[in-house]
Amino acid sequence: MGMEIAQVSFNAGEISPALYARTNLEKYGSAAKILLNFYVKKEGGLDKRHGSWYVGGVQNNGYPSRLRRFQFSQDQGYALEFGNKVLRIISEGGLVAAKDSTEPYELETAYDIDEVWQMKFEQSADVVYITHPLHVPRMLKRYDHNHWEFEDMVFVPKTSTPANLKATGSGSGRTYKYKVTAIDDKSGEESLPASVEITNGELSATNKVTLTWNKVEGCGKYNVYRLYSGMYGWISTVVADEGAATISMVDENAELDYNTTPPTKRNPFDGENKYPSACGIHEQRMAMGATLEDFELVEASRSGCYNNFTMSNPIQDNDAISVRATGKQVNTIYHFISLNDLLMTTANGVWKLMPGETGFLSGKDPNIKQQNTWPCDNIEPLIIGNMALFFSDGHIRTLGYSLASDGYDGEDICIFATHLFDGRKVVDWGYCSSKYQVWIIFEDGQAAVLTFIKEHQLAAFTRYVTDGWIESICPVKEASGESLYAVVVREVNGTGQRSIERFVLEQNITSKDSDYLFMDCASELISETDVSTVSGIDYLEGRNVAVMVDGGYQGLKTVINGEITLNVPGKHVKVGLPYTAMLRTLSVDYPTETSATSLGNKKKIPAVKFLVENSGYFKAAQVDENTVNYAETSLTYQKYGEAYDLINGYKRLDLLGGYNNNGEIIVISEDPVPLTINSVIAEVTHGG
Numbered sequence: 001m002g003m004e005i006a007q008v009s010f011n012a013g014e015i016s017p018a019l020y021a022r023t024n025l026e027k028y029g030s031a032a033k034i035l036l037n038f039y040v041k042k043e044g045g046l047d048k049r050h051g052s053w054y055v056g057g058v059q060n061n062g063y064p065s066r067l068r069r070f071q072f073s074q075d076q077g078y079a080l081e082f083g084n085k086v087l088r089i090i091s092e093g094g095l096v097a098a099k100d101s102t103e104p105y106e107l108e109t110a111y112d113i114d115e116v117w118q119m120k121f122e123q124s125a126d127v128v129y130i131t132h133p134l135h136v137p138r139m140l141k142r143y144d145h146n147h148w149e150f151e152d153m154v155f156v157p158k159t160s161t162p163a164n165l166k167a168t169g170s171g172s173g174r175t176y177k178y179k180v181t182a183i184d185d186k187s188g189e190e191s192l193p194a195s196v197e198i199t200n201g202e203l204s205a206t207n208k209v210t211l212t213w214n215k216v217e218g219c220g221k222y223n224v225y226r227l228y229s230g231m232y233g234w235i236s237t238v239v240a241d242e243g244a245a246t247i248s249m250v251d252e253n254a255e256l257d258y259n260t261t262p263p264t265k266r267n268p269f270d271g272e273n274k275y276p277s278a279c280g281i282h283e284q285r286m287a288m289g290a291t292l293e294d295f296e297l298v299e300a301s302r303s304g305c306y307n308n309f310t311m312s313n314p315i316q317d318n319d320a321i322s323v324r325a326t327g328k329q330v331n332t333i334y335h336f337i338s339l340n341d342l343l344m345t346t347a348n349g350v351w352k353l354m355p356g357e358t359g360f361l362s363g364k365d366p367n368i369k370q371q372n373t374w375p376c377d378n379i380e381p382l383i384i385g386n387m388a389l390f391f392s393d394g395h396i397r398t399l400g401y402s403l404a405s406d407g408y409d410g411e412d413i414c415i416f417a418t419h420l421f422d423g424r425k426v427v428d429w430g431y432c433s434s435k436y437q438v439w440i441i442f443e444d445g446q447a448a449v450l451t452f453i454k455e456h457q458l459a460a461f462t463r464y465v466t467d468g469w470i471e472s473i474c475p476v477k478e479a480s481g482e483s484l485y486a487v488v489v490r491e492v493n494g495t496g497q498r499s500i501e502r503f504v505l506e507q508n509i510t511s512k513d514s515d516y517l518f519m520d521c522a523s524e525l526i527s528e529t530d531v532s533t534v535s536g537i538d539y540l541e542g543r544n545v546a547v548m549v550d551g552g553y554q555g556l557k558t559v560i561n562g563e564i565t566l567n568v569p570g571k572h573v574k575v576g577l578p579y580t581a582m583l584r585t586l587s588v589d590y591p592t593e594t595s596a597t598s599l600g601n602k603k604k605i606p607a608v609k610f611l612v613e614n615s616g617y618f619k620a621a622q623v624d625e626n627t628v629n630y631a632e633t634s635l636t637y638q639k640y641g642e643a644y645d646l647i648n649g650y651k652r653l654d655l656l657g658g659y660n661n662n663g664e665i666i667v668i669s670e671d672p673v674p675l676t677i678n679s680v681i682a683e684v685t686h687g688g
Contacts, residue, residue, distance in 0.1 A: 002684070010044060012460055016416060032586060046678075052522065069474050069475065070123065071476070105146040120278050120380070124281055138153060159219065162247075164212075172201060193225070203252060228256055232261050236254055263310035264312065268297075277292075282353075284303045286301040300353070303361075315363045341353070341354075346376055349370050375393055379391045396421075396450070427443050428441040433482070445470050468490040470487070516674055521539075543558070545564065547573065548575075549569075551572075553673065585682075599663075603663045603687070606655060615651075618669040621656065622666075623662045625662070
């Protein structure tokens with residue numbers, strides 16, 4: 001019996017061995033047994049993953065540098081390399097040089113290499129806020145491409161306190177105390193108060209007190225408060241005359257309003273063991289928490305004033321917030337997530353800082369509520385659209401609002417690919433929005449890539465393998481498009497060398513003349529005249545490298561003294577480490593005369609058709625119990641050394657081998673050329 005069985009989608013990705021026999025699953029028909037160095041496209045097909053460019057060595061090869069993203073604008077992003085007490089800046093594929101120098105720009109930091117991997121970050125405009133439980137919270141400010149500065153956070157209002165506050169009056173017999181604050185014209189922030197007292201007669205139109213103070217730059221309004229019965233109450237808001245250097249106010253026994261009182265100086269992070277380890281921004285408030293003294297502490301600043309944690313008495317909506325995530329167990333706070341609400345991942349679940357009666361965070365009635373009991377890992381969550389992804393017990397879970405439970409919950413999206421996660425620790429991950437890809441880096445240096453589109457219920461994992469050890473990643477949007485920077489350890493002359501590489505995410509491949517990259521840790525030489533020798537590749541000394549010359553593949557060559565010699569001279573040379581992409585399908589399945597499934601029955605796949613797009617050389621075989629004999633695609637050359645024509649449309653290969661129980665197809669791409677597979681159609685013969 002002969003038949004054709006088509007797999008037209010791979011949007012279930014690589015699945016766990018425990019599911020190889022689950023032909024009843026809907027995902028079975030769009031899954032694979034192995035997806036190595038392929039991406040699942042949003043349309044369901046497969047793209048061979050792209051290569052990476054060599055940027056340079058890390059600042060100190062003895063330490064695993066950590067990369068962090070700094071997105072200054074939509075098309076101007078940086079990768080920040082944090083090393084042992086040092087920071088370097090990466091942009092557009094290169095290290096930013098110091099002013100009037102060719103040497104990389106470096107900035108001294110307070111963080112040693114162990115602390116670098118414990119730091120938490122939050123960005124607002126051109127400032128990155130950094131927290132670590134052993135250090136005062138700091139701001140990293142960008143002033144120019146090669147001018148960055150660290151500054152300790154000072155937890156007082158930025159608005160200056162009015163200076164030279166004086167009080168004059170008439171009579172005697174009673175002491176009056178006043179406080180005056182300035183209000184910033186732009187932010188609306190209220191300063192800490194200036195204080196003054198005076199002995200005066202009973203306040204009246206004749207026994208009045210006149211207050212004067214100096215104008216504060218940028219402040220046109222001032223609040224005045226008077227003490228009575230141990231509490232300050234508001235008596236007036238004074239609007240300064242334009243151009244006036246001195247402001248004044250006359251008190252003739254103005255009515256007191258105790259609903260508005262002056263702010264009280266407050267620094268919840270004052271001293272050792274009180275420094276926060278987590279930070280985040282929500283509704284223009286800076287949230288910080290999890291000190292060594294109190295792992296459950298949550299503090300949120302006044303709205304629009306990230307350094308201002310002052311409070312009033314009675315508490316106002318705009319006052320700072322102080323709460324604790326107290327439950328049955330110690331709920332150590334790991335990260336803040338700003339969605340429609342302010343959420344926190346903790347050791348024992350996700351918590352939510354509840355909004356006030358206004359629908360926004362309020363200092364009047366701070367409350368915190370647990371949303372679920374999934375234990376969270378201390379890995380920074382990723383925000384994608386209106387939801388987040390976070391790690392729980394080594395698996396990725398979604399986090400979004402559920403109307404049914406009136407809370408935040410989600411699902412395990414690793415459930416069909418548990419073999420990629422069980423028993424492995426994740427050390428870093430990042431989201432590349434242009435490709436809908438989540439990159440996950442494991443402690444063993446290998447990686448997985450998740451294509452994730454919530455609205456299409458697309459969650460497909462593939463494996464990313466390179467000849468090296470990935471330690472840190474950082475996706476960045478730049479003028480040339482989105483890139484992903486990585487710190488990779490590669491063996492050079494028998495020792496591990498750490499390099500910074502820029503992984504390519506997008507390539508426009510339309511013909512053999514397209515400029516593409518399918519090798520790792522690559523460099524290129526572009527010359528106006530033909531060259532036969534390429535030098536300057538000492539960073540790959542002793543390695544067998546793939547060589548592409550003017551689009552033609554010249555095979556593998558060994559780097560000796562930083563050089564290679566070309567078979568055929570050319571003008572455009574690319575040199576890098578080769579890698580292999582592999583697709584291994586699940587067993588084809590169909591009903592037989594005696595069973596609903598053909599699993600375990602003898603079958604043969606004498607031929608297979610691939611629907612490919614702008615693809616180069618690849619080979620395929622049916623998987624036999626004993627041997628795998630590959631059938632290779634034929635290529636059309638113009639002449640030796642030039643690129644061959646890319647393949648488009650259906651490509652049929654006659655496969656070798658006899659009947660077996662597998663019914664699987666394996667596809668290999670070893671050359672540094674593109675391969676896009678949109679469908680696999682197996683010609684199957686049942687029986688044998």
